[in-house]
Amino acid sequence: MDVLQVLVPIAYSAIIIVATWIMARFLIIIIRRLMGQSTQMLGAQIQRLVWLIVWLVGIILAIEEVGVNPTILLLIVGLLGVAVIVAIRGPLENFGARYFTFGYVPFKVGDNITVQGHSGKVIEINSISTILLSHDHVVSIPNSTLMKETVVNTTHQAWKAVSVPIVVNSEIDVPAFESEVLKSMNKLRYHFDDRFPPILSLVSRNRQSTELVLNLMIRNPEKRDAIINEVNKRIEEITANAKKTRKQSQQKQ
Amino acid sequence: MDGNEDLGSGPSEGAVDPSGVSGLKICVNTQTPLIWFTHEIGPLDDGTKVTDLSQLKEGDDYNYSSGGVTRMVLPLLKRMLSDGTVSEAHWVSLNPSAPETIKADGITHHFVSLEKGRLANYGKVKEIMWKAAHGTTTDAITAEEIFMSDDFPDFSYYDRLTAEAINRLDKETDFDLFYLHDFQQLQIGHMLNTLKPKMYRWHIPFDYSTFPEKWRETFITYFNSYDMMIVSSSKYLESLKEFGYSGIIKKLYPYVDPSDYSVPKPEETSALCERLGITNGDEVILVVARMDPMKGQDHAISAFASIFGKYPSLKLVLVGNGSFSSSKRGVGLSKGEKWRADLETQVQKLGLEGRVIFAGHLSQQELDSMYERCLFTMLPSVKEGFGLVVVESWLHRKACLITDRAGITEIIKDGENGMLFNPDDAAGMAEKLARMVEDRGLRKLMAEKGSESARLCTIDEGLKAETKIIKELVGG
Structure with a gap:
């Protein structure tokens, strides 16, 4: 052969x-x-x-x-x-819906919502369903329902709240990153309700990545998308700069 | 039941009850470090790193902080370590010129360092917040906008750096409890990535009506990241409740360890007096406070100026220098030096040279000498979270003339265990000062009653209350 x-x-x-x-x-x-x-x-x-x-x-x-x-x-x-x-069509529907609700359904854990006649405080959003605490009862709403039904967020000033999830490399210097994010957000301060300054919270951390969330309260709901886009752009720039700095310091070492 | 409780309103008898809590691993966080180093601490002669304070010399290499927070926290941890409530204690604080870690008194101290530029901005924000929280700000707009100022990210940087240090320590140690102090550390509770119990002690006055309106939502967010908050008076507790904090609030009087105070030998007192220019026939009014406009030394000087002509042997001694925030090896704010210069000018203008003495920082033994030597003490603060100086006076069996703007007024019966005055009423203050100078019987009575009141603010009381609080949070 x-x-x-x-x-x-x-x-x-x-x-x-x-x-x-x-x-x-x-x-x-x-x-x-x-x-x-x-x-x-x-x-x-x-x-x-x-x-x-x-x-x-x-x-x-x-x-x-x-x-x-x-x-x-x-x-x-x-x-x-x-x-x-x-x-697993049902769970898959809910699972898929979870990723859309994460970005586009206007509520988060801690908010009060009404959906399909159920009102309560959101205590958990998992891959399959969103859990409400309604009086003393726990109500489970499939995530796919949240995509199909009208959801009313009754939380005080909920329309102002914008949460921007951020995932960065676990090696990033979080204090310096936060400092840069806050400085950058100050440039947009006119668009924020000044009683609620931007707050960055650390959600989770593993070997690969650190998950953070930037909570903002905006003045004008019509500008929500534009603000989110601008914030994401700025965060991406800060992340890229941080990556560059990290590489440079690694090369020096 | 909301769990809010008064833990500091009545004397107690007998030994401390450890309440069944034992072997806890605790992480304490303050801005001010317990230990100040007088110079950069390099390696020892044999090239090894300094790991224990016993390898250094007090006075030459380091000094203990004289502030109220560290004065309280150190005896608490020492007692909790010795009675077994705590098995491992870590203390994280800001100290730009210290080694990273050092062991002292059975406690591991971890120091957070900030580069100069960030430190300066941190100091600026801290000062603005501190003044606004005391209701004495002169620039309301700057205070209102502070959280979105260009300096605030550096303030947050320090808090996050501290939180990251605590998170790392927690990973290694698995703490049972986090106990945070100082208003500057407020954000840290929110930054700690843990569900374990977090306690926060607010040491300065808490009167939300003096806070800038725009602070409310931010403060509520940060306060609510703590499971429990501790304040120093019932007034502060009520104000915090009304403000909207949803966790448990405790009122607990600050405390000191009476065994830290002693009567020095007469020759030691004489040597100090000679150094300060106090002669045998002099009668001394003592003010012990750091050099800060909030401490109201200018009011004390003005009142003294109104009466000094009538009492030729009377001298006013001001003990204290800048705080950690105003020291060059600390945050580096210049307010301590500036305030002393202002006071010196005031003394000159009023013709009080030689009658008002600036003693600067005194060691504990020297301070004891001054307490023993004085006729009575005076706390002239414009606003004061509590006023442990009053307790120190009582421990030395001295009467105290006290501002009516201090948290300790809650346990003062005017004319019985102390005499109160309004720092804005110069004439009333001078009149009370003269009365204290003249009425030896009144001073004696107030000193006696005061020494009974001092029991409310001793480590025994504090330890009992703190152990009870901790038990509530961690179980046991």
Whole structure:
């Protein structure tokens, strides 16, 4: 058997894998830039989805190149996918809705809302449902319902509240980052209710990332989207600068 | 039941009840450090790092802070460590010129450092907030806008840096309780990434009617990040409740450890008096306060100027220098030096040179000497969170003339255990000063009654109340 006949497909296959890696990186950078104008959590989810699709296509092409018929693999993946979707359609709907509610439904934990005749304080928003404390009862509202039904936020001055989620690398210097964010927000101070200065809170932290949330109270609800876009743009710049500074100090070391 | 409680209104008898709480790991946070270093602490002669205060010399290398907060917290931790309530104590504070960590009195001290530029801005914000919280600000607009000022991010930077240090320590130590002091640390409760109990002691006066209106929502957010708040008088407790704090509020009088106060040898007192220019026949009125306009030394000098001609042997001794905030090795604000210069000018203008003595900082033993040497003491503050100086006077069996704007007035019966005056009423103040000078019997009575009242503000009372509070928060 000719060695070349074996090595060439393997080489092509390797090239496809490398190209897949480059493509995935390239698309993620593009999405990150585009999603800089939207919420970071939603952006992270879309990045993950695109990464998965690119790698799935790349792997199938690479397998095909070495002479293995991917049809059966595709069939198995497809059938498994359909079975999973059918089996957990309800939770999936809620799960998907969770990521949309995170960015676009105007309430957060601690707010008082009314939905489908249920009124109460939001005590939890998880992947499946939103939990309300209504008098002494716990009411669970599926997240998909929140996408379909009218939700009334009855919290005092809720229309002013804007929460901007921020995910940064865990190595970031949080005090310096916060200081820069607050300085940057001062440039927009005219748009904020001056009785409620911007407050940055640390939500969680793991080895890879630190999750923060910037709480703002705006003066003019019509400018909500414009303010969110501007705030996200500024945070992205601060994050990029912080990354640059970190790299420079690492190089010095 | 809302859990709000008065813990400092009655004398108690007997030994401290540890209330079943033991072995706690506690993290204390104050702005002012317990220990001030007189110079940069480098490695020892053998090249090793300084890890324990016993490796250094008091006076040459370091001094203990004389402020009320540290004076209270140190004996509390020492007693809690010795009775087993606390098994491990960490104390995080600001100290730009200190080693990162040092052990002293069984407590591990962790010092947070700030670079000069940030420190200066931090100091500016702190000063504005401090004045506004005392209702004495001259620039209401700056105070109102302080949270969105260009200097505020540096104030937040310090708080976040401290919170990060505490979060890291918590990861290593797994604390049972966080006990924060000083109004400058208010934001830190919100920044601590923990559900474990957080207590906050507000030491300055709390009267929300003097706060800028725009502070309300921000303060409520920060206050509500604490499970419990402790204030020094019933008036402050009521004001905090009305302000809208939703957690538990306790009133607890500040306290000192009487064993820290002693009667020095006569020769030690004589040596100090000689140094300060106090002769045997002199009668001394003593003011012990840091150099700060809020402490009202100018009122004391004015009142003294009204009566000094009538009493040729009378001298006014002002003890104290700047606080940690005004020291060059601390926050670096210049207000202490500036205020002393203003007072010196006032003394010159009033022709009181030689009759008003600026003693500066005194060691504890020297301070004891001055308390013993004086006729009576005076607390002339424009506003005062509590006024532990009054308790110190009582411990030395001295009567005290007290501003009616201090938290301690809650336990003062005018003319019995102290005499109250309005610092804005110069004539009334001078008249009461003269009465105190002349009426030896009244001074004796007030000193006796005062020494009974002092029991309300001793470490025994404090320890009992603090242990009860901690038990409520951590269980046990």
